[in-house]
Amino acid sequence: MVAVGQVKSGLRARTRFSRVTIYRIVALVVIIALWEGAGASGLFFRGVIPSSVFVTAALLRLLGDPVFWGHFGVTLFEIVTGFAIGSALGMLGGLGIGMNRYAGQVFEPVAEYLASTPKVVFLPILLILFGIGVGSKISLGAISCFFPLALSIAAAVRNINPMYLRVGQSLNLTLTQRVKMIYLPALTPAIATGLRLGFGIATVGCLMSEIKLSNKGLGHAAMQAYGRFDIPTMLALLIVIFATAALGNSLIGRLIRLPGPTNRRVTHVPR
Amino acid sequence: MSPSPALRISRVSKHFETGKGRVTAVDDVSLDIMQGEFISIIGPSGCGKSTLMNMVGGLLTEYDGDILLDGKKVSGCQPEIGMVFQEESTFPWRTALENVAFPLEAAGLTRDKRIARARDLLDLVGLSGFENHYPAELSGGMRQRIAIARTLAFEPRILLMDEPFAALDEQTRLLLGDKVVQIQNKLRQTTLLITHNISEAVQLSDRVLIMTFRPGRIKRVIEIDLPRPRSSEMMGSEAFGRYVAEIWQDLREEASKGLHDAEAAARQG
Numbered sequence A: 001m002v003a004v005g006q007v008k009s010g011l012r013a014r015t016r017f018s019r020v021t022i023y024r025i026v027a028l029v030v031i032i033a034l035w036e037g038a039g040a041s042g043l044f045f046r047g048v049i050p051s052s053v054f055v056t057a058a059l060l061r062l063l064g065d066p067v068f069w070g071h072f073g074v075t076l077f078e079i080v081t082g083f084a085i086g087s088a089l090g091m092l093g094g095l096g097i098g099m100n101r102y103a104g105q106v107f108e109p110v111a112e113y114l115a116s117t118p119k120v121v122f123l124p125i126l127l128i129l130f131g132i133g134v135g136s137k138i139s140l141g142a143i144s145c146f147f148p149l150a151l152s153i154a155a156a157v158r159n160i161n162p163m164y165l166r167v168g169q170s171l172n173l174t175l176t177q178r179v180k181m182i183y184l185p186a187l188t189p190a191i192a193t194g195l196r197l198g199f200g201i202a203t204v205g206c207l208m209s210e211i212k213l214s215n216k217g218l219g220h221a222a223m224q225a226y227g228r229f230d231i232p233t234m235l236a237l238l239i240v241i242f243a244t245a246a247l248g249n250s251l252i253g254r255l256i257r258l259p260g261p262t263n264r265r266v267t268h269v270p271r
Numbered sequence B: 001m002s003p004s005p006a007l008r009i010s011r012v013s014k015h016f017e018t019g020k021g022r023v024t025a026v027d028d029v030s031l032d033i034m035q036g037e038f039i040s041i042i043g044p045s046g047c048g049k050s051t052l053m054n055m056v057g058g059l060l061t062e063y064d065g066d067i068l069l070d071g072k073k074v075s076g077c078q079p080e081i082g083m084v085f086q087e088e089s090t091f092p093w094r095t096a097l098e099n100v101a102f103p104l105e106a107a108g109l110t111r112d113k114r115i116a117r118a119r120d121l122l123d124l125v126g127l128s129g130f131e132n133h134y135p136a137e138l139s140g141g142m143r144q145r146i147a148i149a150r151t152l153a154f155e156p157r158i159l160l161m162d163e164p165f166a167a168l169d170e171q172t173r174l175l176l177g178d179k180v181v182q183i184q185n186k187l188r189q190t191t192l193l194i195t196h197n198i199s200e201a202v203q204l205s206d207r208v209l210i211m212t213f214r215p216g217r218i219k220r221v222i223e224i225d226l227p228r229p230r231s232s233e234m235m236g237s238e239a240f241g242r243y244v245a246e247i248w249q250d251l252r253e254e255a256s257k258g259l260h261d262a263e264a265a266a267r268q269g
């Protein structure tokens, strides 16, 4: 009986998967058709909406070009480093603000104002501090993802079921034990969401900084292509950037294993 | 010479300052609990039972009077005292076994030792076979038994339980009461049980304390002189019924005060 159930649910899962895939392919075809239609309609400047054939050709040419891979490497390094620094500090800051009432009262309003400020206003300062190289990009990426992560972790800390903390208190746990055995596992879902959000924001921060002022990176390459009015190459670069961000996001989602039963792949068969 | 008590509660009072003024939650409570004794505290909602337990357990540290453990004043939570809370408190990210092993992990036991010990305890509360289930996959009664096993795991000499079965249906509660009797027979722990339930109190206790409705004082102490072990089957007996009636007599008055209060508060809005 169990075996039959598993086969059935397996079949259902597979049919559902293929249906989703079909819809995705249809959506992609529709978008490409609209794009081609808009390009051919003559409503826009010639060349602003190049045929997807040209974009694909540009993409393939880029993928074979070592100069492109140089830019790609620089940007990837900036994003990953900025994200790592910003999210590590953001998590620590969020735990601090959330766990300590006074730290919360002092820093939270400030953090909230700063979180809603566009981080690009810091760019001139960062350029002076770190130069136009990777330093200013990494720091803007880090600052961008620090605030939303710190605020969402702090809110999640305050939402932890107080019973968990009382159990910890009644067992006389040390601060390290409380963080390791109660706060972190209780916060894992919030941390996972926060990190995925933070990765996207760090990516925006790094690229923003590259586009404004830089001599390397995908943002720089895209601006160069724009300057040459090489729209297919520019679009191909944007596709690469988009794919990188999406890939990073889903990679983080996969790497963080949520504790507890809801996330387990195999459901439990009761004995 | 009589033996000295394991736990002495001496003239303990607790006031809370609230927006609406000063609330006296516990008023001049004194009680000596002997090693191995099972005591139930019964009283209407809001009479200060949980507050008393939190003071004994060391979660509330500011109060008047003294709480002495083996003659020494209690400050903060003690490893000799284990608490089971009224609210759901299992960790949803841990399996039943990992939940029970939690305090052992904190105490630094090796993995093998804590797993062996946690298995024994799950067995004691009748949950062997459910080691790898998460709390979300178990019933409320099973989760509460995990919480009890988790507290028993570090072998506290004194066990404080705050309405551990309050959220359960009557049948489950009766069966769990039997389980507690079995565990009590085996471990002979000094236990303070807070409950709403009169027959539960009579079945389990050596003494039953009845508390008054606000401010929480001890109204009366009743010794339960029934033979042990007491399973839920003896609830039909005449002697059992007499104790239940006697306690209800005293409790009724306090409970109706509580009801009047609640009605008055509702009328005032």
Ligand SMILES: Nc1ncnc2c1ncn2[C@@H]1O[C@H](COP(=O)(O)OP(=O)(O)O)[C@@H](O)[C@H]1O
Pocket: B016, B017, B018, B023, B024, B025, B043, B044, B045, B046, B047, B048, B049, B050, B051, B052
């Ligand atoms: N932290 C607190 N602040 C203010 N009042 C409290 C607090 N804790 C309990 N009280 C009050 O003390 C009284 C006793 O509460 P409690 O000990 O929870 O009662 P019980 O467990 O018997 O239902 C109640 O009137 C409650 O409102």
Ligand SMILES: [Mg+2]
Pocket: B049, B050, B051, B086, B162
């Ligand atoms: Mg209570």
